[in-house]
Amino acid sequence: MNDSPSGADRRITVICGGVGAARFLRSLIRVVDPASITAIINVADDMVLHGLSISPDIDTVTYTLADAIDPDRGWGLREETWRAMEALRRYGDGDWFSLGDQDLATHLHRTARLADGATLTEVTAEIATAWDIDVTLLPVSNDRISTHVTRADTNEELSFQEYFVGQQHGVPISSVRFDGIDAATISADADTAIRTADIVVVAPSNPIVSIGPVLAVPGVHDALAATNAPCVAISPIIGGEALKGPAANMLAELGHSPTAVGVAELWSDLVDVMLIDDADAALSQGVAATGVVPYVTDTIMASPERSARLATSTLSAAQLRNGPIA
Amino acid sequence: MNDSPSGADRRITVICGGVGAARFLRSLIRVVDPASITAIINVADDMVLHGLSISPDIDTVTYTLADAIDPDRGWGLREETWRAMEALRRYGDGDWFSLGDQDLATHLHRTARLADGATLTEVTAEIATAWDIDVTLLPVSNDRISTHVTRADTNEELSFQEYFVGQQHGVPISSVRFDGIDAATISADADTAIRTADIVVVAPSNPIVSIGPVLAVPGVHDALAATNAPCVAISPIIGGEALKGPAANMLAELGHSPTAVGVAELWSDLVDVMLIDDADAALSQGVAATGVVPYVTDTIMASPERSARLATSTLSAAQLRNGPIA
Numbered sequence: 001m002n003d004s005p006s007g008a009d010r011r012i013t014v015i016c017g018g019v020g021a022a023r024f025l026r027s028l029i030r031v032v033d034p035a036s037i038t039a040i041i042n043v044a045d046d047m048v049l050h051g052l053s054i055s056p057d058i059d060t061v062t063y064t065l066a067d068a069i070d071p072d073r074g075w076g077l078r079e080e081t082w083r084a085m086e087a088l089r090r091y092g093d094g095d096w097f098s099l100g101d102q103d104l105a106t107h108l109h110r111t112a113r114l115a116d117g118a119t120l121t122e123v124t125a126e127i128a129t130a131w132d133i134d135v136t137l138l139p140v141s142n143d144r145i146s147t148h149v150t151r152a153d154t155n156e157e158l159s160f161q162e163y164f165v166g167q168q169h170g171v172p173i174s175s176v177r178f179d180g181i182d183a184a185t186i187s188a189d190a191d192t193a194i195r196t197a198d199i200v201v202v203a204p205s206n207p208i209v210s211i212g213p214v215l216a217v218p219g220v221h222d223a224l225a226a227t228n229a230p231c232v233a234i235s236p237i238i239g240g241e242a243l244k245g246p247a248a249n250m251l252a253e254l255g256h257s258p259t260a261v262g263v264a265e266l267w268s269d270l271v272d273v274m275l276i277d278d279a280d281a282a283l284s285q286g287v288a289a290t291g292v293v294p295y296v297t298d299t300i301m302a303s304p305e306r307s308a309r310l311a312t313s314t315l316s317a318a319q320l321r322n323g324p325i326a
Numbered sequence: 327m328n329d330s331p332s333g334a335d336r337r338i339t340v341i342c343g344g345v346g347a348a349r350f351l352r353s354l355i356r357v358v359d360p361a362s363i364t365a366i367i368n369v370a371d372d373m374v375l376h377g378l379s380i381s382p383d384i385d386t387v388t389y390t391l392a393d394a395i396d397p398d399r400g401w402g403l404r405e406e407t408w409r410a411m412e413a414l415r416r417y418g419d420g421d422w423f424s425l426g427d428q429d430l431a432t433h434l435h436r437t438a439r440l441a442d443g444a445t446l447t448e449v450t451a452e453i454a455t456a457w458d459i460d461v462t463l464l465p466v467s468n469d470r471i472s473t474h475v476t477r478a479d480t481n482e483e484l485s486f487q488e489y490f491v492g493q494q495h496g497v498p499i500s501s502v503r504f505d506g507i508d509a510a511t512i513s514a515d516a517d518t519a520i521r522t523a524d525i526v527v528v529a530p531s532n533p534i535v536s537i538g539p540v541l542a543v544p545g546v547h548d549a550l551a552a553t554n555a556p557c558v559a560i561s562p563i564i565g566g567e568a569l570k571g572p573a574a575n576m577l578a579e580l581g582h583s584p585t586a587v588g589v590a591e592l593w594s595d596l597v598d599v600m601l602i603d604d605a606d607a608a609l610s611q612g613v614a615a616t617g618v619v620p621y622v623t624d625t626i627m628a629s630p631e632r633s634a635r636l637a638t639s640t641l642s643a644a645q646l647r648n649g650p651i652a
């Protein structure tokens with residue numbers, strides 16, 4: 001009944017990291033029924049800190065869709081307090097990673113439920129329900145995967161959070177490793193969500209450490225290869241820079257072009273169409289040369305209106321799978 | 327140089343539970359050098375909740391000696407906030423056990439340090455140092471011990487905190503079990519503190535679930551038997567009631583007399599002298615019949631002055647080991 005480019009009723013499965021993906025999903029629910037969307041979220045940033053199981057990307061997506069994310073910080077909850085962290089200073093702890101008092105409740109709940117034997121998929125659904133979120137939020141895997149990077153200057157291996165938060169991603173890296181990924185498998189729900197999707201979207205998240213470990217989970221590649229759905233990506237790199245975070249530096253340090261072309265090269269076996277920003281129109285031919293159809297548009301989610309247009313454009317772009325419409 | 331009854335410079339080792347012991351220690355540091363005191367603290371109430379390692383008796387002693395305990399609640403920190411617990415309600419959790427935001431920092435630190443491989447003895451010392459406490463605080467054991475009680479009405483086994491906090495100790499019990507105690511051993515520091523003490527004091531804590539599991543840790547009995555120091559106890563039961571908590575009910579339910587005599591019977595192999603309250607003067611003969619020398623005095627720590635007198639009386643009572651002075 002509904003085959004409009006707005007995508008209503010089409011099942012949309014979005015491969016997600018944290019902040020960029022969360023903002024894209026928030027845009028997408030402005031133009032389609034949230035219940036038609038499934039987010040498959042990176043878990044390789046997950047960690048156990050002070051005994052608590054923390055899933056930064058899942059929480060960022062959850063809090064953003066709940067309209068509870070702190071808009072200035074870009075992570076954690078708004079109207080947050082920091083009493084526990086301040087008290088931790090008495091013990092000389094907690095300097096490099098801050099957990100707000102309300103945010104702690106999410107980690108306490110997750111930790112308790114996992115200890116009870118629940119899967120991360122189950123806990124993530126409980127938390128999403130508690131925040132009245134209609135998008136289906138799925139960790140890509142129920143298994144433990146953890147990103148480590150090697151510093152190029154010292155050859156020291158850091159956990160992702162030590163690199164990202166502790167070092168403010170300010171040191172050059174020479175390699176990235178996803179510990180545990182060989183033994184991990186795609187969760188059954190994530191597998192189904194990819195295989196039964198009408199459109200697959202790769203959100204504008206860090207290609208190396210957010211989308212990278214999702215795609216590397218055994219089973220994800222097979223599910224993407226098996227689906228008939230068009231796969232549309234949004235380049236997280238605009239004019240050679242990431243809007244936020246170290247994606248461009250990481251691409252360059254690991255030998256990729258820090259441009260939309262470099263991203264297209266990474267994903268050319270899976271992605272049919274890539275949205276690249278108006279600022280990168282000159283890169284269209286380079287993207288096309290990788291086998292990915294370029295779609296040049298405004299990709300900066302700087303206002304609700306521009307964000308909603310990006311979401312609509314993304315769904316429209318799915319129609320370009322077989323090449324640009326003449 | 328100093329052999330006054332005030333006990334200055336004598337090494338005093340105090341067998342401790344939570345609230346009653348904490349108040350006694352706070353009294354004792356008014357009359358002797360805190361550095362001469364070692365507290366050996368029950369760990370059988372310890373638990374892992376939401377992934378956090380919680381040591382209620384150690385924390386109560388620590389916060390009380392730091393003058394940071396909430397005077398109204400009797401546990402946790404003063405000027406506490408409850409943002410994390412309030413946020414937990416969104417997930418339907420946290421109803422039966424409350425952790426304040428500042429208090430959470432203590433559990434977060436302990437959990438992280440234990441995960442790093444530190445012993446509970448080391449972590450307890452770190453936390454005591456952070457609170458500027460000069461009394462040496464020692465867990466009786468570095469091993470995991472956990473008290474369980476069986477409800478007399480339903481035969482259901484409850485963890486101690488489920489009984490004490492969840493049920494508000496309002497259900498009758500038929501038995502108590504210290505899970506893990508057979509495999510536990512006294513910590514080396516606790517062993518030394520008992521063996522080298524000039525006076526051993528058994529604080530006025532619950533004989534069944536606070537002092538009981540301390541004395542039952544393998545090695546404690548041997549250390550107490552080996553020391554030449556007099557052992558002085560303060561009865562936690564006055565007029566057939568505990569000032570606070572379920573000690574009298576528990577004694578009765580487990581077949582003991584819920585009186586100072588019942589307590590003396592429990593401890594007669596270890597305790598030389600027991601302070602009993604003026605209200606229980608009539609029980610002196612009964613106590614004496616167990617082989618424990620009774621010392622009748624004011625045992626209610628209702629003011630700083632009365633508390634200090636109790637501490638002084640306790641040290642004086644040590645001189646009565648060989649029977650009352652005629």
